[in-house]
Amino acid sequence: MTVRVGFFPHNNSLFVLRHTGILERRLPDVTWVDLRALPQGDRPDPRSGLPSVHSDQLFADGGYDVIGTGFTPPITALGAGRDVVYLGVSGPRTENGRLVVPADSPIRQVADLRGRRVGIAHGSWQTTLLLFALDQTGLTWADVEPVNTGADAAQLFLDGRIDAWTGSYPDLDRVEARTGVRTLVRTEGLFSxxxxxFTRRDFAETHRAELAAIVESLQESDRWITDNPRAAAQYFVDDAVARGEDADLDAWERALRNRPFGVNPVDDTFLEEQQRAADLLTANGLLPRAVNVRDAVLPWVNDLVAGTLPARA
Incomplete structure (x- = not known):
């Protein structure tokens, strides 16, 4: 059968795997689905809900069977009643992003964000980071004006059209090269x-061999990224240039060098963090119903992933 794998640059591992040919050696009949080319549907106002495009396409004809994302989309899928299963999780990427304001901003602490415009890629890890930061200070989602920035985030920040920004590298490189920023909240210490x-439960249960091939290929490709970060960075630069966008090879190489690679089984620490995020999203009106993230765990999938890790000396 043809296995459909959804990819986009924000999940660096799958994006590189798309270009290396490693998966095709184990799974010749694979179709790569560029998530950026799929219909995006309606994107809800950040004050009223979460976009569900990732989970919608996971269950749609012409969509995909397996996807890699950031922290928030599987919670969104569970909130929409989708029967998803965690496949694996990376190590913490706390160096990848942070909540920043201009260096001369009067905003000195998270409490000062009340009534301010905060830029996020809504539905991504940035939604969770902002929500965790607000909750830590005693604020709620309703106390700020979240702005779904999309690809224009860095420029909106530089132009002063947002007051704060949950930025990530390499976009932060572009901003820091042009202006001073002050870090309001670091990701480290806030969440991992x-x-x-993740995948669908029906796909996991009926295509175990294909799932194993995907995990094994991700592990091999991630080891290659770790050993060859500049060559891996070139894939991202070439993609951006082909789309008429600017990209800096050095910035991408720095970003990849600072990120953890490798797929790990989901553990209690990760699940507790996912559950906390799910509970906060529900309490702030961003999920239509409460969810139990442990419903998305299949023990044998965890065993499968654990079996692909290097043996400890």
């Missing part, structure tokens, strides 16, 4: 911000 991968 991992990459993760």
């Amino acid at each position: 911000h991992p990459s993760l991968w």
